[in-house]
Amino acid sequence: AQSVTQPDIHITVSEGASLELRCNYSYGATPYLFWYVQSPGQGLQLLLKYFSGDTLVQGIKGFEAEFKRSQSSFNLRKPSVHWSDAAEYFCAVDPGGGADGLTFGKGTHLIIQP
Amino acid sequence: DTEVTQTPKHLVMGMTNKKSLKCEQHMGHRAMYWYKQKAKKPPELMFVYSYEKLSINESVPSRFSPECPNSSLLNLHLHALQPEDSALYLCASSQGVSGSFADTQYFGPGTRLTVL
Numbered sequence: 001a002q003s004v005t006q007p008d009i010h011i012t013v014s015e016g017a018s019l020e021l022r023c024n025y026s027y028g029a030t031p032y033l034f035w036y037v038q039s040p041g042q043g044l045q046l047l048l049k050y051f052s053g054d055t056l057v058q059g060i061k062g063f064e065a066e067f068k069r070s071q072s073s074f075n076l077r078k079p080s081v082h083w084s085d086a087a088e089y090f091c092a093v094d095p096g097g098g099a100d101g102l103t104f105g106k107g108t109h110l111i112i113q114p
Numbered sequence: 115d116t117e118v119t120q121t122p123k124h125l126v127m128g129m130t131n132k133k134s135l136k137c138e139q140h141m142g143h144r145a146m147y148w149y150k151q152k153a154k155k156p157p158e159l160m161f162v163y164s165y166e167k168l169s170i171n172e173s174v175p176s177r178f179s180p181e182c183p184n185s186s187l188l189n190l191h192l193h194a195l196q197p198e199d200s201a202l203y204l205c206a207s208s209q210g211v212s213g214s215f216a217d218t219q220y221f222g223p224g225t226r227l228t229v230l
Contacts, residue, residue, distance in 0.1 A: 032216045043118075043204055044157070044221040051216040090156055097214035099145035100170060101159030 002027050004093050006105035013081050014113045021076040021108050023091030031093040033074045034102065035065055038088045047089075050074060061085070086112045117141075118222035120205050126228045129195060135225045137188040137205030144210030146188040147219060148180060151202040163188060164210050195229045202226055 005024045013019050025031060032051050036044040048059025055067040065076045074091060088109050092102040118139045127133050137146065145164045149157035162170035163182040177199075179191040188205055206219040 034218070036221070041202075041224075041226065043120075043223040044206075046218065046220065049216075049218055094217065097216055098212055099162060099164040099208060099210045099217055101147065101149075101162060101172070102157075102219060104156035107156055 002095060002103070004091055004103055004105040006089075006091055006108050008108045009106070010109045010111065012111040012113055015083055016080050019076075019078045019081045019085070019110070021089050021091075021110070023074045023076065023105060024072050025074065025091075025093050026072060027093065027095050029095075030067075030069060031095040032097060033065075033067065034092040034094070035059065035063070035074075035076050036090045036092060036104075037061075038090065038107075040087075044090065047076070081110075081112055083112045083114070086110055118205055118207055118220055120203075120222040120225050122225060123223070124226045124228075126230065127192065127195065128230050129197075131195075132191070132193045134192065135190040135203055135205075135227075137190075137207075137222055138186055139207040139220075139222075140186055141207065141220070142185075142209075143207035143220075144185055145208045145217065146182060147206040147208075148188070148190055149204040149206065149221075151204055151224070153201075157204055161190075164212075192227075195227075197229050200227055200229045 003026045034049045035047040050067045091105040148160040151157040161180045181189040202224045204224045205222040208217040208219045211217045
């Protein structure tokens with residue numbers, strides 16, 4: 001079955017430390033991949049996306065993600081987190097392209113320790 | 115500018131009320147979406163409009179009625195809702211490319227709906 005998995009429900013990181021959030025997908029072909037961030041009670045903000053080409057993509061707020069076809073993964077990274085990065089992070093896929101819906105992972109809640 | 119606006123921010127309604135949620139974008143996007151998000155859950159797709167025509171309805175109950183009066187505006191009409199319909203309702207828009215080409219969705223801030 002097609003799915004998006006974010007294995008970590010919660011992650012706690014100290015401020016200034018590095019961060020990696022995991023995302024795995026299960027689709028027949030390479031889907032279009034996205035990372036969104038959601039602060040409490042807010043909408044979703046697009047951090048970055050992968051469509052094709054260079055497998056390391058840069059996003060906003062210092063985030064990057066690496067697409068690894070062999071591992072069906074699209075992990076999000078940041079070298080040094082800030083307290084303002086505390087939020088819910090969603091990995092999403094669009095398996096078919098075009099104007100159809102996104103399928104989201106269950107999300108990872110990021111907690112930043114001072 | 116990638117702004118999608120939604121009104122109202124908060125809405126409280128009784129089960130017999132009729133209300134509407136509004137979503138607007140001025141990016142020239144031709145696809146618009148409604149998602150429902152329950153607390154501590156990911157968004158779930160409800161409807162997709164492409165070029166002002168309903169293209170996807172994810173088996174949503176008829177008490178939710180979408181409307182796309184023009185390419186910039188998307189409404190969600192609510193009637194006879196149940197308490198379990200309380201959620202954050204998110205609107206999104208995208209260019210609306212056809213076929214298997216990539217399309218990026220931009221989300222609004224959402225409307226927090228409480229049904230009493």
